[in-house]
Amino acid sequence: MQTIPSEYLEIDRKARAYAPYRGLSLRPPTERVCDFGDVVFPLDSDRAMQEAARCIHCPDPAPCMLACPCHNDIPSAMWLIEQGRYVEAAHLYRQTSSLPEICSRVCPHEQLCEGSCVLNKTHEPVLCGSLETFVTSYERETAGVAIPVGKPTGKKVALVGAGPASQGCAELLLQQGHSVTFFDSKPAPGGLLVYGIPNFKLAKEVVFYRWSDFEKAGAKFVGNTYIGKDKTVDDLFQEDFDAVFLGVGVGIDAKMEIPGEGLPGVYEATDFLMRGNTDLSLLPENKRERPVIGKRVVVIGGGDTASDCLRTALRLGAEEVTCIYRRTEKEMPGGKKDRQMAKEEGAKFRFLTQPVRFIAGEDGHLAAIECIEMRLGEPDAKGRRKPVPVEGSNFSIAVDTAIKALGYWPDPVIGETTPGLETHDWGLVTVTDRQIGVTTREGVFAGGDVVTGPDLVVTAMVSGRKAALAIDEYLKSK
Numbered sequence: 001m002q003t004i005p006s007e008y009l010e011i012d013r014k015a016r017a018y019a020p021y022r023g024l025s026l027r028p029p030t031e032r033v034c035d036f037g038d039v040v041f042p043l044d045s046d047r048a049m050q051e052a053a054r055c056i057h058c059p060d061p062a063p064c065m066l067a068c069p070c071h072n073d074i075p076s077a078m079w080l081i082e083q084g085r086y087v088e089a090a091h092l093y094r095q096t097s098s099l100p101e102i103c104s105r106v107c108p109h110e111q112l113c114e115g116s117c118v119l120n121k122t123h124e125p126v127l128c129g130s131l132e133t134f135v136t137s138y139e140r141e142t143a144g145v146a147i148p149v150g151k152p153t154g155k156k157v158a159l160v161g162a163g164p165a166s167q168g169c170a171e172l173l174l175q176q177g178h179s180v181t182f183f184d185s186k187p188a189p190g191g192l193l194v195y196g197i198p199n200f201k202l203a204k205e206v207v208f209y210r211w212s213d214f215e216k217a218g219a220k221f222v223g224n225t226y227i228g229k230d231k232t233v234d235d236l237f238q239e240d241f242d243a244v245f246l247g248v249g250v251g252i253d254a255k256m257e258i259p260g261e262g263l264p265g266v267y268e269a270t271d272f273l274m275r276g277n278t279d280l281s282l283l284p285e286n287k288r289e290r291p292v293i294g295k296r297v298v299v300i301g302g303g304d305t306a307s308d309c310l311r312t313a314l315r316l317g318a319e320e321v322t323c324i325y326r327r328t329e330k331e332m333p334g335g336k337k338d339r340q341m342a343k344e345e346g347a348k349f350r351f352l353t354q355p356v357r358f359i360a361g362e363d364g365h366l367a368a369i370e371c372i373e374m375r376l377g378e379p380d381a382k383g384r385r386k387p388v389p390v391e392g393s394n395f396s397i398a399v400d401t402a403i404k405a406l407g408y409w410p411d412p413v414i415g416e417t418t419p420g421l422e423t424h425d426w427g428l429v430t431v432t433d434r435q436i437g438v439t440t441r442e443g444v445f446a447g448g449d450v451v452t453g454p455d456l457v458v459t460a461m462v463s464g465r466k467a468a469l470a471i472d473e474y475l476k477s478k
């Protein structure tokens, strides 16, 4: 529901629909590729007011609200922003989202709020994401941010994983007065916000500022603790936790199963991005080294992770960076925006190509990749045309570094070590009601990528929030 109903607004919709659009200012590719800083210049107050005043205030429910997985009240926020009421706008976002400063930066807006904006029909969509970034930064700088904490209930919830799903869950549990403790296998909290998404898309300080809100609200963090290995879910119940939320994501890189995969110089995307983008002091002890990349880098895969790897490799100083994908650009699963940025920054693309073997040089390090050409065959079950090898078309590419960005699987260890917890598809946690993350084991709830498979920050966070409501009900019923 919109807080400020559109029928009360006296606005000239036609004039707004054709109001000038100034777009976003980006740093030039030749400059931005030299560092890991933000690519987009933030909006200032004048630009924010002007941009928000382009919103034509569609009747409730507005398409942007429906498309937003949190159902943020975007039209009302736009109304507040155009009047300079930035802190109120930020508060509105915080009613429905636990991580507005993060989602505003990393959501694929062109597929969500901005993609559904009716202005797309005639013009350009309102820059909902950048406006959310502007007001949440303004709020933090001027008014500060605090998570309201409810009257203590004496109930304790263990959150396994400290990524967006668990953070979404924790915020609402804290508001209900429950105490929360995060357990994560990594030294620092944040999940893929810290150990995956590159800095040029999401500066780490944004994640840490938000994390400090959780700490101030009383959340505890236990790092370097792998549930299923260092201790089990049952151990957590033994330690007097009343409920457990599993937000462990899908952290295992898919394998290619071809010869030479283990050669020095062949990286998995997670390892490469984490070591390429994260402060070394925040990495597990055995990972505190930047990836060594040569002049020629090949990234294998067609998703967003592949674009992130291409752009990280360019920033780490590679001279020739090429993406290899076995279908054509049309079938690529990754977003166009990130791919376009990668192209602008100098990445090359080689389509209909499949690696079949990594080849070592005399020193034992990766020196080349043998590939085979592909053609598109019949559509698969999802309607995507299957790549089919072209017999006898093998060829080699000389390369110093290869990065495999092929997708992710869950670690089955929690399912294997938690009696009564059902899993499927190599470790995804089965939920009896996806809306609220109830699992087959009493007192254990789950959300985020470990339930859905690889998805988005915003969807993980929303599923954590929904699970928090179910956990609260459960704790009250105990």
Ligand SMILES: Cc1cc2nc3c(=O)[nH]c(=O)nc-3n(C[C@H](O)[C@H](O)[C@H](O)COP(=O)(O)OP(=O)(O)OC[C@H]3O[C@@H](n4cnc5c(N)ncnc54)[C@H](O)[C@@H]3O)c2cc1C
Residues within 6 Å of the ligand: 106, 107, 108, 160, 161, 162, 163, 164, 165, 166, 183, 184, 185, 186, 190, 191, 192, 193, 196, 197, 198, 201, 225, 226, 227, 228, 247, 248, 249, 250, 251, 273, 304, 305, 308, 411, 413, 414, 447, 448, 449, 450, 454, 455, 456, 457, 458, 460, 461
């Ligand atoms: C390279 C990359 C770039 C991405 N870019 C974007 C983007 O731009 N926009 C977007 O919306 N989404 C993006 N995503 C997807 C997004 O990051 C995920 O969908 C989201 O982080 C999932 O949140 P989560 O909380 O479920 O899991 P995660 O963020 O994966 O967090 C899970 C946490 O659990 C910990 N953990 C795992 N197993 C255990 C265990 N057994 N015990 C203790 N701790 C454990 C992990 O260390 C991790 O810290 C990207 C993903 C990747 C890989």
